[in-house]
Amino acid sequence: MLATAHRLRRHGDFTSAVRAGQRAGRATLVVHLRHGEADAPPRAGFVVSRAVGGAVTRNRVRRRLRHLVRDRIDQLPAGSMLVVRALPAAATATYVQLAEDLAAALRSAVRKTEAAAR
């Protein structure tokens, strides 16, 4: 589990991040990134639906994503809200594939967010 300060914990946080944030997709996942208060720490949450697989598969996907996000959480702008949504392809993807997709999607989302802020 991520530290409480780095987690999205309310349903409203998820919906606002997904609706208002910049979206960037890859084969295995989609990320939503939204700017927030500058003095708050960056926060992240995960969405892994039943379409991905059974409980065991969903747990594995979420744990891998969590470990990947943990290494990158400090590189995110302060106060940003991140939601990582797993797609069905994530069930069969390797750890390396997931890492590449997440890094690429995050780069794209950050670029869009900075462009929108200007």
Added chain:
RNA sequence: CGAGUCGACCGGGCGGCCGCGUCGACGGGGUGUGCCCCGUCGCCGAGGAACGUCCGGACUCCGUAGGGCAGGGUGGUUGUUAACGGCAACCCGGGGCGACCCGCGGGAAAGUGCCACAGAAAACAGACCGCCGGUCGGCACAGCCGGCCGGUAAGGGUGAAACGGUGGAGUAAGAGCCCACCAGCACCCCGGGUGACCGGGGUGGCUCGGUAAACCCCACCCGGAGCAAGGCCAAGAAGGGCCGCCACUUCGGUGGCGGUCCGCGCAGGCGCUCGAGGGCGGCCCGUCCGAUGCCUGCGGGUAGGCCGCUAGAGCCUGUCGGCGACGGCAGGCCGAGAUGGAUGGCCGCCCGUCGCGUGCCGGCAACGGCGCGCGGCGACAGAAUCCGGCGUACAGGUCGACUCGUCCG
């Protein structure tokens, strides 16, 4: 050695780097003195099915749970258990040479319904083709054919199923009409068993279809809801939450209208023991609650945290009782409690197994054994209040008991 039956169990191991959760200790910081945050260390941290949610309970609330009807469930017997639709042993029926396996296994002489097609007839009696007797008529007259009346149910064919079976006696033809044996039914007696039931004997009518996973009858059981149960605290007298529609929008939202929800407020009405109203899953009886109440209308909240929350019908070992399920006693152990949801991520080695290549050994050969290298695969599946079962999914493996067949001693 081969084929098979039953039961019990395991369900990857070791290590490295980086992480997470509960609890405890220590240190630091904050504070409303309840506690909270950060760091370090330590203990523990998914399953045999955690699954499906098919039963049964614990627990909590509602508040009485009384009777009848209705409804639902169970269905051999005796046990076992907190309880069960589970389990054990036994009985009965069926299958297997056998170890053993399978069975929603009460009642069809309480009643009702149904049994398509075929067939004369499908449930209680009857008679289509037949067989036999009488009578009438016809003819080519020891006889044959047809009509009518009567007797009969042996033979025929249909069907899943046809009113006991075989043989004899008997008759005009026949028939449990009678006889012998057999099958089966009811009742009685004796013996065994707690019982389901089993064994033996006798009597009787002579024979009785199936279906209750059709209605139904009988016996027994069932109050309702479920941890989002439920409890405590905080916030809140504010135009709030949710849903739908419309308008505007920088697409994030904002505004309007309507509906709905609610410990509250306002107004009106009813009522305060001659009682409004309500509860008892549905109906009736009956019974209980009830005045800080109830009904209607208008205005109109909250939904955040903590507890419940993990020590229990608990697990292991030994021993005693019991065929067994299980129970008694003694000793020891503590084994997850998350809340957008921890129990992990990456890598290496080993192990098992399969494939390919290769070396050695055996063999004429197919091939087998041992070793090395590379590669693939290693299942089903993730706690959400807890427990006892059932059902279902599952790579591979271990142990024990037993049966049958073959060979050797």
Added chain:
RNA sequence: UCGGCCGUGGUGUAAUUGGCAACACUCAGGGCUUUGGUCCCUGCUUUCCAGGUUCGAGUCCUGGCGGCCGAG
């Protein structure tokens, strides 16, 4: 946690108390037509699966599998 509904040709639906699995559209093949359309003929089913009751099961019973919906 609790409750409800459904599963039949490729698709959408029928099938009285248990008794011949039916209809429409689509698709494939053939015929008709110069070609296409129309029309005609033929074909396409383990009634989700496995057991059971029954002479006989899409229907009744039991257990699974899959899908959909609802409540707090």
